[in-house]
Amino acid sequence: MSWLTLLLAGLVEVAWSQSIKPTQNFTRPLPTLVSLALMAVAVWLLSRAMNTLPVGTAYAVFTGIGAVGAITLGIVVNDDPVSVGRMAALALIVGGIVLARITT
Numbered sequence: 001m002s003w004l005t006l007l008l009a010g011l012v013e014v015a016w017s018q019s020i021k022p023t024q025n026f027t028r029p030l031p032t033l034v035s036l037a038l039m040a041v042a043v044w045l046l047s048r049a050m051n052t053l054p055v056g057t058a059y060a061v062f063t064g065i066g067a068v069g070a071i072t073l074g075i076v077v078n079d080d081p082v083s084v085g086r087m088a089a090l091a092l093i094v095g096g097i098v099l100a101r102i103t104t
C-alpha cells in the first residue's frame with residue numbers, strides 16, 4: 001500500500017509542478033491556493049508512504065516521478081524540446097525508480 005501511496009504522491013507532485021506557472025509568481029489568489037493545496041497533499045501523501053518505506057528511497061522515487069512527469073508534460077503540452085540527452089536522462093530516472101522499487 002505504501003508504494004501505491006508513493007505513486008499517488010508523485011502524480012500529485014506532477015500536478016503541483018504544472019500549477020505553479022498559472023500563479024504568475026503567486027500573485028493570482030485562486031491559482032495560488034490550488035498550487036499550495038496540491039503541494040500540501042503531495043507532501044502529506046509522501047509522509048504517509050514514509051511510514052513504512054525508507055526515507056531516502058521514498059523521497060528519491062517521489063522526486064523521480066515528479067521529474068519524469070513534469071518533463072513529459074512539458075514536451076506534450078508546452079512543446080518543450082526533445083533531445084537524445086533528455087530522453088536518456090528520463091530513461092535513467094525511470095531505471096532508478098524501478099531499481100529502487102525492486103530492491104526495497
